[in-house]
Amino acid sequence: DSGVTQTPKHLITATGQRVTLRCSPRSGDLSVYWYQQSLDQGLQFLIQYYNGEERAKGNILERFSAQQFPDLHSELNLSSLELGDSALYFCASSVAPVAGGNSPLHFGNGTRLTVT
């Protein structure tokens, strides 16, 4: 058990809809990362927050947004959903503002999003 909690485990929704994915980091971790895993694109970094502030941005679409709250949990909002957004969305946390050898990532079990 990594200590990172993601909810819900599964989401099925229709195109054009909006969903919110939730992540609680490991106790003591201040950084939260969001990744998208799809069959054809592998693991893609979306965005990182550290202690409530956006720290780094990756390949995140404008239709997607995220935030980290004072209690350090984070939410990823996906709107105007398209079929191609179907994927596994992972949250990861680390203790430091920058991940690396001394601050590896710890992953949750993911949210599987299916857009029909």
Place this chain on the structure above:
Amino acid sequence: GNSVTQMEGPVTLSEEAFLTINCTYTATGYPSLFWYVQYPGEGLQLLLKATKADDKGSNKGFEATYRKETTSFHLEKGSVQVSDSAVYFCALSGRNTGNQFYFGTGTSLTVIP
């Protein structure tokens, strides 16, 4: 730029066989290198890491050595078990990557009894 290249899968081995999963990387500077494992239905778990050249990371019978001269970090295990069936990801991170992680595409391993 920064990138990680893993051998294509899937890999199927018999129990007790020797495993090698190749990983090479491109990066400026001296990144830390990692292997993560993803079991079915779960998130990625850190398997092992190495933070400088010639370091050997090891865990659960798996090993990988950071080879700067060949920019490689191949994963090995002497005798695989059915429970090792999973997807394995090589990754790098360091100051010159903006301290972000770069993951390979993953290699699926199936071990048959």
